[in-house]
Amino acid sequence: MWPRLIQRWKGIALTLVGVVATLWLTLTGQLALYIHPRYFVFTAIMSVIGGLLALVALALAPDRDAEDHEHGSGHDEHANHDPSADAAAHPHRTRLTARRRRLGATGAVVSGTIVVGAVLALLVLPPAALTAQTAVDRDIDRTTADLAGDAPSLAGADLGSFTIKDWALLLRQSESPSAFSGQEVELTGFIAPAPGDPDDAFTIARFTVTCCAVDAQPIGITVHLPGWRERFAVDDWVIATGAFGGDPAGGEGAVLVPQSVEPTSQPEQPYVF
Amino acid sequence: MSRTLDHRPRTRVRATGLGLGIAALLALVSIRLFAPPELGAGLSDRVQDFVTLSVSVVIESLPFVFLGILLSIAVQLFLPEDFLVRRMPRSPALRRVVVSLLGVLLPVCECGNVPLARGLIKRGLSVGESMTFLLAAPILNPVTIITTYQAFGWDDGILVARIAGGFVIANLVGWVYSRHPDPMSLLTRGFAASCAHDATADASSKPRTAARMFLEETGEMLPALFVGSAIAGLIQVAVSRDVLVTLGQNPVLSVFALMLLAFVISICSNVDAFFVLSFGSTFMPGAIVAFLVFGPMIDVKMLALLRTTFTARTLVQLTAIVALASAAIGLGVNLVA
Numbered sequence: 001m002w003p004r005l006i007q008r009w010k011g012i013a014l015t016l017v018g019v020v021a022t023l024w025l026t027l028t029g030q031l032a033l034y035i036h037p038r039y040f041v042f043t044a045i046m047s048v049i050g051g052l053l054a055l056v057a058l059a060l061a062p063d064r065d066a067e068d069h070e071h072g073s074g075h076d077e078h079a080n081h082d083p084s085a086d087a088a089a090h091p092h093r094t095r096l097t098a099r100r101r102r103l104g105a106t107g108a109v110v111s112g113t114i115v116v117g118a119v120l121a122l123l124v125l126p127p128a129a130l131t132a133q134t135a136v137d138r139d140i141d142r143t144t145a146d147l148a149g150d151a152p153s154l155a156g157a158d159l160g161s162f163t164i165k166d167w168a169l170l171l172r173q174s175e176s177p178s179a180f181s182g183q184e185v186e187l188t189g190f191i192a193p194a195p196g197d198p199d200d201a202f203t204i205a206r207f208t209v210t211c212c213a214v215d216a217q218p219i220g221i222t223v224h225l226p227g228w229r230e231r232f233a234v235d236d237w238v239i240a241t242g243a244f245g246g247d248p249a250g251g252e253g254a255v256l257v258p259q260s261v262e263p264t265s266q267p268e269q270p271y272v273f
Numbered sequence: 274m275s276r277t278l279d280h281r282p283r284t285r286v287r288a289t290g291l292g293l294g295i296a297a298l299l300a301l302v303s304i305r306l307f308a309p310p311e312l313g314a315g316l317s318d319r320v321q322d323f324v325t326l327s328v329s330v331v332i333e334s335l336p337f338v339f340l341g342i343l344l345s346i347a348v349q350l351f352l353p354e355d356f357l358v359r360r361m362p363r364s365p366a367l368r369r370v371v372v373s374l375l376g377v378l379l380p381v382c383e384c385g386n387v388p389l390a391r392g393l394i395k396r397g398l399s400v401g402e403s404m405t406f407l408l409a410a411p412i413l414n415p416v417t418i419i420t421t422y423q424a425f426g427w428d429d430g431i432l433v434a435r436i437a438g439g440f441v442i443a444n445l446v447g448w449v450y451s452r453h454p455d456p457m458s459l460l461t462r463g464f465a466a467s468c469a470h471d472a473t474a475d476a477s478s479k480p481r482t483a484a485r486m487f488l489e490e491t492g493e494m495l496p497a498l499f500v501g502s503a504i505a506g507l508i509q510v511a512v513s514r515d516v517l518v519t520l521g522q523n524p525v526l527s528v529f530a531l532m533l534l535a536f537v538i539s540i541c542s543n544v545d546a547f548f549v550l551s552f553g554s555t556f557m558p559g560a561i562v563a564f565l566v567f568g569p570m571i572d573v574k575m576l577a578l579l580r581t582t583f584t585a586r587t588l589v590q591l592t593a594i595v596a597l598a599s600a601a602i603g604l605g606v607n608l609v610a
Binding site: 011118149211 | 287291298321322325331339340488494495500509513545547
């Protein structure tokens with residue numbers, strides 16, 4: 001009974017889990033933790049349609065016995081005749097039937113595990129942005145350099161509207177570290193260890209996303225702040241205010257020399273696009 | 274079987290089914306609303322990121338899978354059985370050319386193409402032609418072509434190599450499998466059997482048939498999508514990106530490195546060009562082309578979805594052919610560049 005029910009309705013169960021999770025994220029403004037905003041409308045519309053179709057399927061799809069009678073059977077999964085009658089008529093099939101039942105039970109356990117896993121990942125655990133661990137794994141320094149070609153043009157630009165991503169790419173693209181010396185900025189990001197993990201500097205970082213979190217690439221700017229570990233931990237969100245300048249620790253490239261670094265909460269859109 | 278006899282119980286099931294569905298929906302909503310927010314705090318960063326990455330693949334792909342299932346149902350319910358067969362050229366080679374251009378009309382992402390291809394097989398497409406469609410549609414569609422153009426313009430022939438490469442590989446694979454003596458043996462037994470009895474041939478009403486198709490397609494597709502997403506998420510946290518990037522400057526290794534990345538990351542073909550653009554400075558153009566040709570055709574998530582329809586043996590062969598051909602195209606571009 002249970003294995004058959006699970007096998008038959010697993011798709012609808014997963015549909016409902018996915019739809020509830022997606023619509024809840026949409027309504028609470030957290031969809032941007034997972035996908036690029038250009039997909040928001042499409043995702044919400046298709047989720048509503050998917051949810052309605054699941055309910056229609058529950059309401060209209062004939063139960064399996066009725067379906068088997070209607071079609072006869074050739075389909076493996078549809079072959080659920082009464083086993084005792086089957087065995088009596090064809091004793092040599094008894095073993096096959098028992099084996100099929102065992103397979104059915106194993107399949108149901110696998111499907112049940114997938115559904116439970118989906119409920120846990122999508123509905124029980126709170127939504128979360130990627131952590132600094134992934135930023136380190138993906139090498140902030142290298143991805144910032146790789147993306148530098150996308151830096152905004154300076155001609156006629158309003159520097160005040162530049163995001164942390166714009167500045168990170170510009171600093172990396174510029175040939176002279178002093179090109180933006182003295183430029184005042186206010187940057188919001190999470191703390192990741194700077195290359196070499198020094199005690200007098202950290203990287204203020206964000207992820208930039210093309211499609212969904214899977215392709216998130218970290219970008220960042222080094223912030224010179226001796227003793228930062230006493231005030232902050234990796235992954236803390238901060239607002240750093242200050243001016244760009246040469247690295248007081250003697251490193252290559254420009255760093256942010258902050259006037260203030262204050263803790264803040266994770267913004268509604270933790271990724272930049 | 275008399276239809277009057279089974280009429281009554283089926284009507285009863287309707288109300289129960291809908292009631293159960295709404296109850297399940299409310300239960301899931303309550304779980305989401307009342308799950309304590311501190312539950313995630315106990316997870317290590319890596320486990321947390323594994324969950325985030327996997328969930329992002331699910332949320333990104335699910336709408337496309339729904340769209341693909343809807344199109345597949347529409348094709349099966351409303352397209353007359355011999356419509357495709359009658360309208361397509363008789364020559365098998367020309368038919369494959371036409372099939373590989375179907376993506377122009379149906380610009381859904383590759384994960385939506387799997388349910389659609391299943392519907393097309395049931396509506397008269399041969400197994401080889403369905404592979405041509407599956408491989409060509411994600412690349413030869415307007416959205417992919419436009420985003421690739423936006424990302425690369427005409428630089429290094431990347432756009433042309435992508436379009437031509439996708440077309441050639443899709444037609445090559447279709448031709449190879451058209452020579453198979455028993456094409457139905459390439460399909461999983463369950464799917465082959467469901468092709469043998471036409472799902473729309475019964476006397477049920479169209480809404481009822483559509484409801485059953487939705488039930489069956491989600492039952493096949495969604496477990497595969499969830500498992501594929503979890504594997505994609507797991508590989509992401511387990512394999513260091515450094516290893517891949519270190520290989521980037523070698524003309525041969527760079528091609529395989531980006532193909533491996535495409536396989537792992539399972540990104541949608543409509544936007545993969547923007548993603549790989551950032552690797553343009555590190556990797557050679559041939560590697561970028563290999564990424565853009567191989568990725569839409571074969572990746573972790575696609576293999577999980579394709580496994581609902583094709584046997585494991587077929588998928589191993591398919592992956593090998595597509596990988597070798599993509600690598601050949603990538604290496605060729607590197608030679609010229």
